[in-house]
Amino acid sequence: MRSLRILMLNSARKWIGEAAHALSLAKGLEERGHVVLFGARAGHELERRARDEGMRVASFAMKGRFNGVDDLRDFLKLRHAIRERGIELIHCHRGKDHWLAALARLCAGPRRPVLVRTRHVVTPVRGHAFNRWLYRRATQGVIAVSAAVRASLEAALQTDAAATGARVILPGVDTERFSPGLRRPEVRRRLGAGPETALVGLIGRIQRVKGQRQFLEAAAAVARSCREAHFVLAGKGTPSQVEALRRYADRVGLPRERLTILGVLADLPDVLAALDVGVVASIGSEGSSRIALEYLASGLPVVATRVGGIPDLLDNERTGFLVESHNPTAMAESITRLVTDPGKRCAVGEAGRRSAVQTFSRARWLSETEAFYEEVLRREREGGA
8 A cells, every 4th residue: 555654652651562562563564664653651661662663753641531731732742743744544552542632633634634543452441422422433443453352342332343443453473573493492491491391381461360370370280290391470570479479389389499480571582482382371351462472473382261352363272272261270281281292282383383474474464454544544535525
């Protein structure tokens, strides 16, 4: 498609999946010849990473809820950027940036850009009149990262996909950055794995919804019957959170020498390639799962809970195993199947890698997003004709 002038907005305070999603999308669109201005919350991780990636960055306050003076300044800055840079399309990812963009667009003059929103979470929006206006009238297109996200949006707004313009576009993964070819023996040794060890890992920020405690319960059960299994937890968390997990591992009977706990991984692709099984133990949320896709791309069989959009990413029994949340016993059974059967582990991992390359490639994701942009722009032209 022709080059577009795009304003990508994400008001995330933390480096979370949807922040990474927005930045990866912006970078990919820029690589395809579009001119992208990336709008982020000033002084936070996403803004820093966008600058490090060489993006054109606009900084905003984007403070939570209504914040009179700061919101007015953000509104004026957005309106100026839209006019000054000739923005044709605004793509938002969170509630704060969505509302600011919708209002700035209304006051942008006769050549208004179209407004697109990606919805990342299964938590329903409040179905009041203001949100109905925002999604059904002020926004020209909505992308849902999974079927579950779209269903939650439609239910909350008491409408259907046609009325919201909602389209499911599953995220993509960089299959060059994440690859089984990165496997390095020294990384496995650092993680506590010998030649015959089966490394089972859960990667994700430490918080209740990510299910680290359920994982530790499952790991303890696996460890009792599989002497070759070793378990890895990694992700952002405070020292007190890490210590609480160690105590919980002690309580459920997982020996400390069978568990490695790491912080944020600077070498995430190397660590994933060193694992033998990837686990997603989330007990809720998960509109999609970036780490599940990264596991697949790394050639790992995946054991994941059946929450949110995760079932859209896994072919149960072929590229991984889906288990019910809050069920450490079922999780342990699936992990044990993979740990004790190297042939099965290899076959499922290879199928997952093929799925990442063929179905969840970054190129497919970018192409579907571009096609959606083109469709939204065409509808807007035809509607204004």
